[in-house]
Amino acid sequence: MNPILKAAVAALAVTVSAATVATAETRVTYKSAKTGSSYYQMGVELAEAMKAGTDGDISVTIEESQGSVQNVMEVRARGGDYVFTTPPALVGLAQQGKAMFEGKGDPAFDEIRALFPIPSLTMHFVMSKDSGTTDLAGMEGKTILLGKGSFGATEGEKYLELFGLTDKVTVADAELSNAVAALKNGQIDGFVTAGSWPAPNVIEAAASMPVTVLSLSDDQIAETKRTKLTIPAGTYAGQEADITTTSLPVVAFTTTKMDDDTAYELTRTFWESKAKLGDTSPWWNGVDAEMLGNIEGKIHPGAVRYYEEAGIALTDAQK
Incomplete structure (x- = not known):
């Protein structure tokens, strides 16, 4: 092969390899609570756990929030990288267009799916x-x-x-x-x-x-x-x-816009990191699989895959 052509092919291979590495990282936005609150701190701890538990494959950016209602409302304009926390009851109200969501209904609310519980x-x-x-x-x-x-x-x-x-x-x-x-x-x-x-x-x-x-x-x-x-x-x-x-109860949610593999990795990494999280902040010790019973709506298919692999029972309504 021509030395110049050979060098060009090698350079292209390096470029493709670098691009593959660059795109391997999955970026997620996590929106929970006001800065300085315990729930904001939980978000920081989760971000660190996700980075460590996936060897950097998942990068979580924490966004300050003014509260659970705002978190739900933003589903309308967010993409597949959006994770947020809210009480499950609030998701039900949004999907039914009741209470604080009266007159603000949106088809996007029907696409909300649970991942895992966080401290209540x-x-x-x-x-x-x-x-x-x-x-x-x-x-x-x-x-x-x-x-x-x-x-x-x-x-x-x-x-x-x-x-x-x-x-x-x-x-x-x-x-x-x-x-x-x-x-x-x-x-x-x-x-x-x-x-x-x-x-x-x-x-x-x-x-x-x-x-x-x-x-x-x-x-x-x-x-x-x-x-x-x-x-x-x-x-x-x-x-x-x-x-x-x-x-x-408070739960981490996303929507059907998130791909199954990302939802699976987020859920798997959370549960596999929970013991270490509890060593750092005892509030994580209050979370267990029984709290999945507090989720009345549907769980993301990627998360369902993890729970089935882990032998954690879910209701038919959650799948």
Whole structure:
């Protein structure tokens, strides 16, 4: 072969090889929550896990979000690289055009598919030991901080009304970020917060003073129409027994625009990395395969393939 032609062929081979390597990386956008929140941090941890677990084949970019409704709405304009988190119930509302999605229905919502569960939004009713409060009824006559604008604040207000406490407690006019300091200073008797467990502000409160995190009875949980969740004994300082409370499941979703192989790899890597994720951040330890039961809609075919290979049972409605 002509030396010049030979060199050109070799150069072309290198170029093709480089292009193949360049296109081997799959880029994914992960949209979850506001910067600084625990769910944003989870996204960062997931991105690192995906990179390590796929040897760099999947690259995840984290996008800040203003909330779950926005995450769902953006499905209309996103492509096959979009992964987002939201409670499964919100997906159902979007597909039915109800509540906050009334008049905003879109065929794209019907193409939403689940991948895997992430830590649930878990209700914590944190009371100082000095308050003597051991159950919800004992909150009567106490000063409680609910915060403003968050799921925990809205849910806390709902529970006060549900259990006849609205006019029997004093709701402190302060931000949730001041809860631990206010509890330590005796300005409040307790606070309500929602987030993954163990919750950083509850850890801080329990480490700095004796507190009681209240349990709800099965009847109370049934009245809330939320999902029952158990926080194991020893999760927080001084916690000698399990805490039974409510939660709002949260799931990582994508759409049918994502190819099956990518959905498979994302799901496989998540579950295979979960133990290591839990070593870094204990909130991942609260996630298990049973939480797939909280997914009422369909799971992406690529993820279904992984679950079938792993021997994890799914319902016919999920496939």
